[in-house]
Each structure stands twice: as C-alpha cells, then as structure tokens.
Amino acid sequence: MTDLRQHAVEVDEQFSDELDVGVDEIEERLETLVSDYRVPIEEARRSVVSTYLDEADMEREQLSDGDQAAEVADIDEPEEWLDLTAKVVELWEPRADSIAQVGLLGDETGTVKFTKWAKSDLSELEEDGVYRLGNLVTDEYEGRFSVKLNSTTTIEAIDEEIEVGDDATEVEGAMVDIQSGSGLIKRCPDEDCTRVLQNGRCSEHGEVDGEFDLRIKGVLDDGGEVHEVIFDQEATEALTGIGLEEAQEMAKDALDTEVVVEEMRETILGRYYRVTGPTLGRYVLANETETLEEAPDAEDVLIKARSL
Amino acid sequence: MSESAPTREVARRAFAAEFNDASYTFKESDDERAPLYALLPTGARANRVYVVGTLTETEDVGEDSEYWRGRVVDPTGTFFSYAGQYQPEAASALRETETPAYVAVVGKPRTFETDEGDMNVSLRPESITIVDAATRDRWVVETADRTLERIEAFDGAASQGGEAAAPDEYATMAETQYDSDLSMYRDQVIAALEDLEETEVTAEA
Numbered sequence: 289m290t291d292l293r294q295h296a297v298e299v300d301e302q303f304s305d306e307l308d309v310g311v312d313e314i315e316e317r318l319e320t321l322v323s324d325y326r327v328p329i330e331e332a333r334r335s336v337v338s339t340y341l342d343e344a345d346m347e348r349e350q351l352s353d354g355d356q357a358a359e360v361a362d363i364d365e366p367e368e369w370l371d372l373t374a375k376v377v378e379l380w381e382p383r384a385d386s387i388a389q390v391g392l393l394g395d396e397t398g399t400v401k402f403t404k405w406a407k408s409d410l411s412e413l414e415e416d417g418v419y420r421l422g423n424l425v426t427d428e429y430e431g432r433f434s435v436k437l438n439s440t441t442t443i444e445a446i447d448e449e450i451e452v453g454d455d456a457t458e459v460e461g462a463m464v465d466i467q468s469g470s471g472l473i474k475r476c477p478d479e480d481c482t483r484v485l486q487n488g489r490c491s492e493h494g495e496v497d498g499e500f501d502l503r504i505k506g507v508l509d510d511g512g513e514v515h516e517v518i519f520d521q522e523a524t525e526a527l528t529g530i531g532l533e534e535a536q537e538m539a540k541d542a543l544d545t546e547v548v549v550e551e552m553r554e555t556i557l558g559r560y561y562r563v564t565g566p567t568l569g570r571y572v573l574a575n576e577t578e579t580l581e582e583a584p585d586a587e588d589v590l591i592k593a594r595s596l
Numbered sequence: 597m598s599e600s601a602p603t604r605e606v607a608r609r610a611f612a613a614e615f616n617d618a619s620y621t622f623k624e625s626d627d628e629r630a631p632l633y634a635l636l637p638t639g640a641r642a643n644r645v646y647v648v649g650t651l652t653e654t655e656d657v658g659e660d661s662e663y664w665r666g667r668v669v670d671p672t673g674t675f676f677s678y679a680g681q682y683q684p685e686a687a688s689a690l691r692e693t694e695t696p697a698y699v700a701v702v703g704k705p706r707t708f709e710t711d712e713g714d715m716n717v718s719l720r721p722e723s724i725t726i727v728d729a730a731t732r733d734r735w736v737v738e739t740a741d742r743t744l745e746r747i748e749a750f751d752g753a754a755s756q757g758g759e760a761a762a763p764d765e766y767a768t769m770a771e772t773q774y775d776s777d778l779s780m781y782r783d784q785v786i787a788a789l790e791d792l793e794e795t796e797v798t799a800e801a
Contacts (some may be wrong), residue, residue: 462646462735464607464702465722509646511609511742553685558648558700558725560734583733583792589740590789596747596782 292318295333302337305422305442306344346440356423360453361397363435364569366428372435374400375418375450384479389413393421393435394452399566401434403427408439420444430484431518431569459517459572460562460580461510470505471549472535474498502532504552505571508561516571517563523574527561528552607646607702609739610636612673613784615645619715620773621707634705634717637774638746638781639767644704645719647675648727648735651699654690664690666724668701671736671788677701677719686721693726700727700735736792740785747778 296315303309314336321332341348358370377399379391388406391413392399402424404410413419422442424435437443469484476483476490477499483490485498504519504527525531530538530552539545565575610618618634622641633641649670657665663680664687679686686703693699703721710716750767770776 462607462700464644464646465604507604509607511646511738512606514604514606516604553723554725557723558646558702558727559731580734581728581730583730584737586737586740586789586792589737589744590786590793593740593744593782593785593789596744596751 291329292322295329299333299337299340303340303344305440306346307340309340359397360393360395360400363400363426363433366426366433368426370424370426370435371420371422372424373418373420373446373448373450375452376413376415377452379413379415386480391415395450396453398453401432402437403434404437405439408437408441410437410439410441411443413443418446418448418450420446428569431516431571432573433569456564456575457567457572458562458564459508459510459513459515460560461508461513461515462558462560463506463556464509464558465507466549466553466557467505467507467516470503471552472532472539472545473501473503475501500532500536502530502535502548504528504556506556508563515563517565517574518568518571519574519577523577524552527574527577528555605631605643607644608636608640608642609735609742610638610642610645610647611739611743611781611784611788612647612649612668612670612675614638614672614743614781615647615675615705615719616673616717617774617776618642618705618717619707620769621705622769632704634707635766635770635773636746637770637776638743638778639750639764639770640746641766642705644702644722646700646702646735647719647739648698648700648732649675650732651690651693651695651697651724653695654693656691662687662691666690666699666721668699668719670739671791672784675701675719676716677703677721677724678706679721679724683721686724689721689724693724698727698729698732700725700731733792736788740789743781743785747782750778 292315296311296318299314300309300311317336318332321327321335322329356370358372372393372395374393374395377392377394379389382390386406387403389404391402393402423440424437427434427436474485475498476485476493476496478493481490481492483492488495488498490496502521502524504524506517508515508517519527521532535548538547560580562578562580563572563574565573614637617637620635621632622635623630623632631643633643636642647668649668651666652669653667655665657663658680661681663678666677668675668677679690701719701721702723703719706718706720707715749764
C-alpha cells in the first residue's frame, strides 16, 4: 500500500461512523494536494480532514483516531478520546436536568464515574448491562478521572459478562505532610461544580457564597514509597475528631479558617496510618483509615539483623 | 500517571548514628533549584528524612533572631534540629514543647562545617509534632528494617560487582566517599532493637 493510500484508509476509518466517503475519493483529494500543489502529506491530510469535518458538522476533537480501545485503569489524562467495553456497575440519581444518566462503569481493571448529558440524546444504559462504548471523552476533577458520553458516542449492548476489578488499594506509612487546601474549605455552591474556592472565588463561577466542607490532602510515606491520600468530610472527622460544626466554631472564634488545619496537623502529622480506598489519579481516596498503634514485632527484624 | 507532576521525595529512615555520618551532599543536576541529597553511608540518597525520638533539650541559640536547636535522641545517637524564622511552625514547636517528649520530625538533611573543619550533619525540620511511645517504637523497628535493606542491597552490589549486575549507584558512591565498614550500622540496628525489646519486657513486668 502506498503512503497516500494508507493515509486515505485511516481518514476513512476516522469518519466511518459519520460519513460514507470512500477511500478512493480521499486518496484522490490527497493526491491532488500532494502531487499537484506540493503540499506535505501531513498538511494535506489535515486539510482533507477539515473538509470532511465541515461536511459532517463535527469538531476535530470528536474524531476517533482509529484504535482508541482502552481499559479503565489506562485513564490518566483529561480530554482524551477513547472506547471502553464496560459494565454499568451503578446508576446514581442525576443532580441536574442537564445530566441524563450518571454512575459508575467498570471493567477488569477498575471503575470510573461516567456522565451522560441529556442533550446528547443517547439511548438508556441499564444497570448491570455490558456495553461497548465508542468515543468517550475523559475529564479530571481534583485528581479524579471520569468519562463523559457525548453526542458522538456510540453505545452497543453486548452479551458478555465482565468481572469488575476491585481497584481499592491499601497504603500505609507515616503522615509526613498535609497539603494546602486541607482543613476547613469552601466549595462552589453550583450543583455541578463543587470546586474548592480560592479566596472566595471559584475558578469557573467567580465570586460565590461558598459552602463549608472538611477535607485533608495528606502524604503517607513508608520510607520507600510516597502516597497522596484524600480524606473527605467523614474520613477527616474520623481521623481528627473534628466535625464540620466544630470546625466552623473554631474558625469563627479565631476569625480564621487556618486554625482548623493547624489543629489537625498536631493530631495526625508524624503518626502512622493504613488507608484503603480507590485510586483516583495520583490520590488514594480514604474509605477506611486505621491508626497503626501496635508496635510491630521487633523479633523478626532482629533475627534478620543477626543473620547478616 | 502524568509525567509533568514532580514526584515528592521520599522521607528516608535512618538512625541518628548513620544520619550524622552522612556528611557528603550532592545534587543530580546543575539546576540551581535541583534537590540537595545527603548520601547515607549504607548507600542511599536522602533529600528528606522522617525521624522519631525523644526531644530532650531545646535552646534558642540565635543571636539577632530566634533560632531554635532541638536535640532529638534515638537509640543510637542524637539528631540536631535547627529551626528559625523560615521554619516558623517547627520553631514554635521547639519553643513550646516541654521536654522530654516523643516527637516526630520530617525534615531535610543539612551539613555545615565547624570551626575545627569537621562536617556536621543537622536536620532542618519541615514539621515537628508530639507523638506517643507506640509511634516511636514503630519507627525504631521500621528504621531498623529499612537500614538492613540498604545494607543487604549494598553487600549484594559489592559482592556481585563487575559484569553480573550494575552495582547500585549510591552504594558505589558511598563506598568511594566513606569507605565505611557497614557492620557498624548493623550493630547499631541490633542494639536499637534489643533496647526496644528490653523496654517492652520492663513494661510488661
């Protein structure tokens, strides 16, 4: 196959769901640009793709790049287009009219949140159903990844069972740092947003009246590996003994929200913990936290030391 | 994982006796902001350490402004921690903590040359918090374990040598810089663990 033909085949594949163009026509257009107009092949391909994008009324991002089959565990970048074969593990109650369905998708490698927009007008996903989902786009929020179904997404129910992987990990170590953005924080009140405010401003919605929340972004270090861990309000209260109400009282008395995280630092920094939960980007989300109070057995280490 | 996010430096575990011998420091790039590493004699680079011990003494040794020195003692020796105006939280912990107390210190190794020309190793704390005896005991066992791992890796690198396997970069560096007899560090590990077992027996009795 000539280079031109190869490019033509690839472009044809990219539009296969949208347009019935034909490899010959694409090759001919490429040929004209490359041979007659001396345009480099990459530029020629770009130009041909643009023509068909206009014709199909599509955005460039919506193009499938051929083989984009992925697994849940591969998702580590926002705004990537990919295909998943996954099971609908859970469906949640959508919190806004703009969302048709929201829930959890899973495959052998783990689970990921999905959102299906109402305006995309896609067919309904059923709980426990297994689907081949084409052209999803990934998104990231605070280190947590999700996938969005959009108007270019293809949904195909398949008769296959998927054993959904448990992506919970267990990490332990000493709490060596508490990162900024921990303690008593304020989130954007917008239903779909919940971003953490910086000086009363949401990066999306500007100045808003925030809603108080508790969170800890901590670092567990076992001397060999470092893990970043997020504790949500419930986990933070369990860990520090400080609940949201008490935290707000503390901040009110001191006229400063920083007192909350300062107090939390004194309680948890330098102690050993074991945390279990799903991995979300670089973070482990603490579902279960255990304070390691029992000193480990010195005997085994002593035997090893004497044998060296 | 995204490549762009800089990875946080792991906090090494080392007993005071080994830490205080880590007088050779180096950077791995010419970048002015490149992390500074102290070379542990058992063959590991340490940009950060986590230590737990007994804070036995604190003193403001500053001349013009506050500069606090804390002595943190483990079964093998003493970590000297210095905190001034650029480590306000650690400085206030040293100012306010009543000694003796078990403390956990996360910090960076720093070296300075004494008037006599010796290299001294100290600890510049990022945080100092009061902890309990269980945390301290756990640290002793963990630090013993990590130290033995390094000694084992070091011996492995040394015995294999040549073409068998690439000897560990930091083991080689430690051999060149210090030429120390690692059995000394192994003996300290044994002493630290025996000390721990004795206190446990005493506590149970």
